Amino acid sequence: MNTRMNEVMQKFSRSVIVPVKFMAVMGLFLAVGVILQLQFMPSFLQTLGSLIKTMMDSMLNNLSLIFCIGIASSLANKKKVEASLIALITFLFFLAANNAWLTLTNQLAATGEVGLFGTGQGMVLGFQVVDMNVFLGMIIGCLVAWFHNKFSDKEFIDLFSIYGGSRFTFMLLIPVTLVLAIAMCYIWPVINQGISSLSGFILTTGLIGVFVYAFGNRFLIPTGLHHLLWMPFCFTALGGTAEINGKMYSGAVNIFYAELANSGSIVSLDHSLRFATFGFVKIFGSIAIAAAIIYCAKKEKREEVKGMVLPSTFVAMAAGITEPLDFIFLFTSPLLWFVHSLLTAISETILWAIGARTYMLYGLIDTLVSNAPFSPNITKFYLVIAVGSIMMIVWFVVFVFLIKKLDIKTPGRENTIESISEKIDLVPEKVKDDAILVIKGLGGAENIEQVTNCFTRLRVTVKDDMRVDDSILQKVSQQKGVVKNGKNIQVIIGMGVQTFKEEVCAALGITE
Structure with a gap:
């Protein structure tokens, strides 16, 4: 049972990461668009920036649909194009049915001075529906994928052949979607209260919550399940909600991007940002670990180790992709990985405690571009540099001590004569x-x-x-x-x- 559940979580984890890859690109261009609109920029660049920002906003405001299609197509074992099309149509059917039921039962919330904020409802593609945010896309994407994988190969006799295959899946999903749309009018408000309570609990645990979140987010990487921890906090109401320029946004990343799009009027960044700072370890921790591995290598192998470690370090630091570097020492010593996770949690906790408010989700490039539109007085980026400089020394000393004291066979310390460059x-x-x-x-x-x-x-x-x-x-x-x-x-x-x-x-x- 546990194995089966683990398999399901693994599949969901890797499907969710598909749309997230594109989110990184969106955030980069959104920051560029905001920078181009700064007052000292020429008018034609400000216009270009406005166009870019509008394009990126269209993605930011429709993440639920994007996650729906991304998850469905990723989880589909075959006929992925048809699965994507069914997901899109099913998503629209849900919106139409949910809105129609709210209308028929007089449950539509009235629009106030701040829109639908606080009513539990929202506007999605022109439909006023129960506000499920990205969870709606996740649920429908998984639902479509399950039906698609189970029934898309079902074929009928010639007379009814048009209704076989993926069309049969589509037929089954129509009544299922109708029932789901009606049920969510009553179920989701209760779930939403639970999410708010859980989010409030984590948000009010202060530095302890930051420590636990940061540790788990790094420690779970070998299992591939870390996405299940940070994704909800970054893209759903679990990470908090905030009203920005008259619109409601949920999740640390979504809130930050909305603040980025309105950087001229932002005087402080939302507290949900504590869930979007795990790029710190990717930048500073990666440099220190690489230096420690190279330093501890045998002298005759150091140049060879540099050739293996430095490219992975650059990718980790610049782009935020740490796995190539992580797996250089993870399998050699799980203890080092545990200590690495602890240092990560300590770093992020210190940053939050001293008031750093810098968005760091990926690597150095994304960090610099995304935070550039804000004043240093808002992001406190200088605190990140100070803490990063100190923690790099701590990381280096701790790793060197453990590697040498426990004689951990990191690259360049092996007793074999096999060339590392041949091995990796x-x-x-x-x-x-x-x-x-x-x-x-x-x-x-x-x-x-x-x-x-x-x-x-x-x-x-x-x-x-x-x-x-x-x-x-x-x-x-x-x-x-x-x-x-x-x-x-x-x-x-x-x-x-x-x-x-x-x-x-x-x-x-x-x-x-």
């Missing part, structure tokens, strides 16, 4: 050969059920995990580690995972 090859010459090796190591094509990927990992669901051969997977030149969780196998590849996944799918004859 950043630019392999035979990608197709690696794809064949992965398939073989996973028990053969007939043992593979599903192949997906996240930022840095190839995620595969196998039929029989006993057929997985670690010795074969270790021969894959691109892999930087393997995580096994029952039938869910993760092969850590790095930033080239998308291309690698396509090679594996091509070898398996899988088309999307």
